[in-house]
Amino acid sequence: MVVSLLEKVRALNPIVANVANGVTIDQVANAQNAIGASPIMSNAPEEAEEIVTIAQAITINIGSLWAPQIQEMMALMTAAYQQQKPIVLDPVAVGSLAYRQQIIEQLLILDTPTLIRGNAGEIAYFAGIDWQANGIDAGHGNSNPVIIAKAAANRLHTIILLTGPTDIITDGQRVTLISNGTSLFQTHVGSGDMLSGLCGAFVAVHPADPYQAAIEAAATFAVAGELVATAMETPLPGTFYPQLIDYLFHITPAKVANTVQLSEVPTHE
């Protein structure tokens, strides 16, 4: 695998505007900063248009939903579609809550985000496949996650990054699997949100190919998490997080390329 976008993020220092989950907003900002991007957060629809103007990408996270934030999401996304800036959507708990499904449908009416990052329970919602999501957690179901991801990508005509023990990136046709990572991603709240934030940083510097941006963001994050966890005597979620930020700060393209366990699923499988 050639990792080319990481250096581009560091060289271009793109501004990524975030409507963040209040729970993990600090983690997202610090992960974006560590990788080389410049985060900005806003909750004011009044500044949405100019925020999008100065930003190279936006990320939308519905994790701690409240009404004024929805207006901000609508305003930022509308401006981003108009200005053709890429949008990463993180649909936290959409598989478990009808209200969040309603909000997501409102957001999808505007247009389709460039990339959606979620766990199996969240992506199954977009695929229209039955799944027992468990709040913010993936939950369980009988379908193959690859089929879920492809179905969601095909229904929405977008790129899907379905994260779990194996990360799945698909545009509905092509499917890339990344099997790095650590179980600490499940035990540390904020892991998924940070990865969505990193997707924003990578797609910011390569908006023409969000499939590749998603692959590199997922690979970088999974490799960083795996190597941090492996180096810990006992993998534990509290001290994991600051070390993960450290690792994102100094990770190199060569380290990602040499460590990533990536495979492509044949298109007609």
Next chain:
Amino acid sequence: MVVSLLEKVRALNPIVANVANGVTIDQVANAQNAIGASPIMSNAPEEAEEIVTIAQAITINIGSLWAPQIQEMMALMTAAYQQQKPIVLDPVAVGSLAYRQQIIEQLLILDTPTLIRGNAGEIAYFAGIDWQANGIDAGHGNSNPVIIAKAAANRLHTIILLTGPTDIITDGQRVTLISNGTSLFQTHVGSGDMLSGLCGAFVAVHPADPYQAAIEAAATFAVAGELVATAMETPLPGTFYPQLIDYLFHITPAKVANTVQLSEVPTHE
């Protein structure tokens, strides 16, 4: 002491819905996750009813109060009372601020929370006892904290967990004291909020006996904090927090039972 609920939290992985303090929302989510629960946060009254439906307990924290959040608290608590889900209330700074007293009185009109966790300055308010609270800190007063806790429990007909150098759990009759802990709980902002969050996790798996749930939550947290602080060469609040999350992740019932310094105050004392 028999510690039975910790394993139950890990086995059942209950969803705890939180209206959180913006300051410490990340800490609460990660503490709940580390102990084995699944946190979900919401600020949208529109999803209160279904959030309560998927949750096994809710926690309400008034630490960074704003008007839309109050509507969410009302909506979540109303749904929780209807669905008979346990509620943990953390009345941050209620001893210092008349507006927060007014909000708390509005919340109490709905019904009585299952458990209230606060410091002496906060619980003294519910007891109707004079006390000089100091913002978010306990402050100082002349009354015995055990008397304050019992008075509050008796006035409200609920379980009180009054935290301080000694933690006091009471239903107005029975009183349990836990003398573990660390002074770092005072120097790290978020300690009380995390414990309230853990109370939500423990009461979620044992709603029939919130007195026992409060004892086990307080014992688990106090033992974890004490053992982390004791193991530090110099106890310091910044590196304490990630290690505390680590410890909550791997603490065992046996460790709690063997370390806890617990005593019961005779009822007619």
Next chain:
Amino acid sequence: MVVSLLEKVRALNPIVANVANGVTIDQVANAQNAIGASPIMSNAPEEAEEIVTIAQAITINIGSLWAPQIQEMMALMTAAYQQQKPIVLDPVAVGSLAYRQQIIEQLLILDTPTLIRGNAGEIAYFAGIDWQANGIDAGHGNSNPVIIAKAAANRLHTIILLTGPTDIITDGQRVTLISNGTSLFQTHVGSGDMLSGLCGAFVAVHPADPYQAAIEAAATFAVAGELVATAMETPLPGTFYPQLIDYLFHITPAKVANTVQLSEVPTHE
């Protein structure tokens, strides 16, 4: 340099009320607590007046702006001016966003804050000097930061703390430079916000001389950051933050005085 206010903060344990940046609110609270102050956060205009009454200083941060927060800022600042409590303003990204400039102008109509802490891109806005700010980052420009800081102080008749590789404190006439610090302040999101929070703690105990309070806050923070970074085998932003909180907790006036590299710019330079 005589460092006298640090011990005063620890002795008096002042309450500092914050309208915080949602991204870094946890960091600000913990930094204030570590240094010896007692933070309180609020977003409810209804409690602004009594919050100011119990507080010795307030800090206002516009980093994650949303409309209801602006009302809270107005209410807190109005009460603070009436009660003559010092105000520290952190104008995050004001150099990049016209909407934030509009909000800042609304806030300045009330009266002038005691102290404004920002990077070159933010302070250049107040100075009316051209500068290419980059979102939350300083960006770049051709003017000398000392000239920018003095111009801002003179236009607003207030104290300016312009932070960067060299921190500049000025009242428009006197200029103090502090050249301690670490590049990790740039790679850790929240560094500037924490320093603004510390300014609140220092000015709370010495409201008669905000120039001196700003110098001591900046010196304490820069020395702490520098010594933490120097002690790290490889300076990295994730593990830097918890250690910085540790250091703020145990830093002594003697350590600050012995480490600070401070110079005064002659007035007629």
